[in-house]
Amino acid sequence: MIVSIYGAILALVYLQLSLYVVKERRRSQRSIGTGDSEALQRAVRAHGNFIEYVPLALLLLFFNEYQGLASHYSHALGATLVFARLIHASNISQLDENIKVRVVSMMLTFAVILIASVSLLLDATLGIYL
Numbered sequence: 001m002i003v004s005i006y007g008a009i010l011a012l013v014y015l016q017l018s019l020y021v022v023k024e025r026r027r028s029q030r031s032i033g034t035g036d037s038e039a040l041q042r043a044v045r046a047h048g049n050f051i052e053y054v055p056l057a058l059l060l061l062f063f064n065e066y067q068g069l070a071s072h073y074s075h076a077l078g079a080t081l082v083f084a085r086l087i088h089a090s091n092i093s094q095l096d097e098n099i100k101v102r103v104v105s106m107m108l109t110f111a112v113i114l115i116a117s118v119s120l121l122l123d124a125t126l127g128i129y130l
Helices: 002-028 038-066 071-092 099-126
Strands: none
Touching: 002 038, 002 071, 038 071, 038 099, 071 099
């Protein structure tokens, strides 16, 4: 299964983001909340944002693959999701964040979710599949 490859890659990214939060918590000596540490706040939000979007996107990609989406489309959507989440996490974690990079990464994430959703709806309602 193609989506399982991207799910595994994204799980490793999730673990890295989790470890980054732990590192920043130790550095700022905060077990709960973020206090006045901007680095901890950014680590927490990079982690949180990842977990807010990736499960839904992966689920939609899985449904598409299960329903017979052509493998090249599954790879394109999966690779786009991985790329988008990597650049988003990397950028949001920086104190001197580039907002344009963040916007592009979110637009790519939204595009994956939108395309996967529309693809499922087209198949379910009209029998049209990519």
